[in-house]
Amino acid sequence: MPRARWLMPSLSAVCGVALYLLTMPYAVAVRPQHEQLFTLPADMLRVVSGQFKEVSADVSFLNALTWLGGHRTQPATHRYLPEQYAWVYNTLHNAVALDPYFMDPYYLMNAALIWDRYRPAAVNGLIAKGADARTWDSLLPFYAGFNYYYFLNNADKSVQYLKEASNRSGGNSFYDTLAARIAYKANKTELGIAYLEQQIHQAELEGRLSSLEPLKSRLATLQGIHTIELAVAAYRKLFLRPPRSIEELIRLRMLDKMPKDEWGGTYYLDGEGHVLSTKEATRPTATPKGN
Amino acid sequence: MMQAIAWVTFLEGLRNKAVYGITLLAGLMMAFTVVLCGMIMRDVGKVATDFTLSSATFAALLVVLFVGVSSIARDMERKTLYLALSRAVPRWRYLLGRFAGLALLQAAIILLLLGASLLTLVLVRQLYGSFFGSVSFGLVCLAHLFVLLQMVLLTALSVLFSLVASSSFVTFLLTTLSWLIGSSTQAAKQLVENATTEQTAPAIKLLVQAAYYLFPNFSLFDLKTAAAYGLALSPARLGFGLLYGVGYSVAALSLAILLFNRKELT
Numbered sequence: 001m002p003r004a005r006w007l008m009p010s011l012s013a014v015c016g017v018a019l020y021l022l023t024m025p026y027a028v029a030v031r032p033q034h035e036q037l038f039t040l041p042a043d044m045l046r047v048v049s050g051q052f053k054e055v056s057a058d059v060s061f062l063n064a065l066t067w068l069g070g071h072r073t074q075p076a077t078h079r080y081l082p083e084q085y086a087w088v089y090n091t092l093h094n095a096v097a098l099d100p101y102f103m104d105p106y107y108l109m110n111a112a113l114i115w116d117r118y119r120p121a122a123v124n125g126l127i128a129k130g131a132d133a134r135t136w137d138s139l140l141p142f143y144a145g146f147n148y149y150y151f152l153n154n155a156d157k158s159v160q161y162l163k164e165a166s167n168r169s170g171g172n173s174f175y176d177t178l179a180a181r182i183a184y185k186a187n188k189t190e191l192g193i194a195y196l197e198q199q200i201h202q203a204e205l206e207g208r209l210s211s212l213e214p215l216k217s218r219l220a221t222l223q224g225i226h227t228i229e230l231a232v233a234a235y236r237k238l239f240l241r242p243p244r245s246i247e248e249l250i251r252l253r254m255l256d257k258m259p260k261d262e263w264g265g266t267y268y269l270d271g272e273g274h275v276l277s278t279k280e281a282t283r284p285t286a287t288p289k290g291n
Numbered sequence: 292m293m294q295a296i297a298w299v300t301f302l303e304g305l306r307n308k309a310v311y312g313i314t315l316l317a318g319l320m321m322a323f324t325v326v327l328c329g330m331i332m333r334d335v336g337k338v339a340t341d342f343t344l345s346s347a348t349f350a351a352l353l354v355v356l357f358v359g360v361s362s363i364a365r366d367m368e369r370k371t372l373y374l375a376l377s378r379a380v381p382r383w384r385y386l387l388g389r390f391a392g393l394a395l396l397q398a399a400i401i402l403l404l405l406g407a408s409l410l411t412l413v414l415v416r417q418l419y420g421s422f423f424g425s426v427s428f429g430l431v432c433l434a435h436l437f438v439l440l441q442m443v444l445l446t447a448l449s450v451l452f453s454l455v456a457s458s459s460f461v462t463f464l465l466t467t468l469s470w471l472i473g474s475s476t477q478a479a480k481q482l483v484e485n486a487t488t489e490q491t492a493p494a495i496k497l498l499v500q501a502a503y504y505l506f507p508n509f510s511l512f513d514l515k516t517a518a519a520y521g522l523a524l525s526p527a528r529l530g531f532g533l534l535y536g537v538g539y540s541v542a543a544l545s546l547a548i549l550l551f552n553r554k555e556l557t
Contacts, residue, residue, distance in 0.1 A: 046478045050475045051510065052345050052349075054515045055345045065332075104333050108332070
């Protein structure tokens with residue numbers, strides 16, 4: 001009888017462990033991809049998370065981060081599969097839907113989705129919303145502005161967000177330069193001039209004398225370009241075609257002299273009468289220092 | 292006598308082993324926060340604040356559910372209630388004494404959790420200073436106060452439920468459900484109101500709206516986001532939240548006293 005007292009529990013324990021080891025392969029089997037790449041809709045997640053929605057946002061972000069860290073792109077295309085991009089997008093979207101102020105998901109989607117050209121309009125729409133929510137932050141409007149120009153060819157929106165980045169950073173000259181150049185490249189010279197004049201006015205009001213000189217230099221450049229553009233427009237009205245060169249405009253006294261390019265180049269006209277400079281700016285690929 | 296009941300309830304709570312377990316759990320979660328912050332890219336302070344405040348909320352909730360809920364229900368189940376009432380203590384004094392003792396216990400635990408939260412945040416700031424962001428320590432303290440307020444409100448509800456329900460388990464279920472519903476009704480209401488008629492049946496809409504007005508809106512006491520980003524909070528919002536919590540608690544307790552006065556104790 002005493003033997004049965006310890007024999008039976010021991011036997012059942014051994015049976016239990018054997019059963020556990022037998023079923024282990026099923027328990028640890030890798031789940032199919034459609035199960036792995038499942039996300040709840042953001043609205044539903046917000047209801048389910050209740051008061052722990054911020055933690056839920058943190059966990060969603062960490063999920064996406066660790067997934068991206070642990071999975072490689074396809075060897076042939078150097079890209080993830082479409083359903084994998086969709087999962088990363090949905091997970092990060094959930095994170096920012098639960099906490100629209102959370103910077104890291106925006107940062108990650110800007111790095112992992114936009115540059116892989118995954119739904120750039122939707123992703124940048126989220127980044128722009130983040131920029132609107134984080135009213136103290138200058139980095140997100142910069143990302144939004146840059147992406148609008150670089151990936152979405154929307155110069156108006158780009159300039160709008162870069163202006164916002166400049167305002168929030170207290171007049172970071174990098175954002176100013178970028179906004180002015182984009183405005184110029186999008187044939188929005190007047191917009192660029194107005195923007196720079198406003199920046200100079202603000203710098204004078206705030207006593208930021210060191211930033212006045214570069215701003216004035218950029219303003220002079222845009223004003224020079226604008227003078228040529230006005231002359232081109234007048235020429236086009238008269239001759240119903242664009243002028244061949246700036247020298248032709250000077251020769252016809254439609255332009256007093258060749259304006260000085262403050263960026264160090266020389267202006268010329270392309271076949272359609274657009275003003276270009278030999279010192280053409282290249283597209284930026286780096287982020288600014290600071291925030 | 293009411294003070295004596297409150298003090299005994301407070302001491303009972305402190306002696307309860309569940310309180311130690313819950314506090315230890317919260318401490319471990321906060322220690323885990325420091326480790327977790329190493330994985331965050333930029334908003335480290337925000338994540339640390341989320342986790343410490345969520346740990347505090349979770350621990351305080353467990354104290355209500357595992358210590359507070361059973362307090363009056365157990366007295367009734369074990370008939371120890373007669374001992375107090377036989378000493379010519381008015382019923383309402385007994386009930387308020389129990390409630391005050393539980394509120395005091397919650398306040399002591401929240402104070403402890405606040406200390407742990409601040410310690411965790413200071414440690415995280417030391418480790419990841421440049422990514423700590425604009426976490427407001429003042430708002431973290433205020434957020435703990437609001438956690439206390441919502442737990443006191445939940446305790447008042449649990450007192451009411453313990454007089455309606457037949458057992459402590461039913462009281463536990465009703466209190467848990469109230470907290471879950473009260474924490475989600477605002478988001479649920481928003482969800483069904485934005486949905487079209489095809490997506491949500493009118494009956495569901497009505498049900499969610501009824502729950503929204505009937506159950507306390509616990510999301511009003513949630514200041515995590517404001518504390519994590521140092522967002523400005525209007526005094527009106529804070530004052531309204533405070534009055535709402537006090538008003539709902541007083542209403543629940545008054546109803547509980549009415550029920551208790553009419554209850555036949557056998």
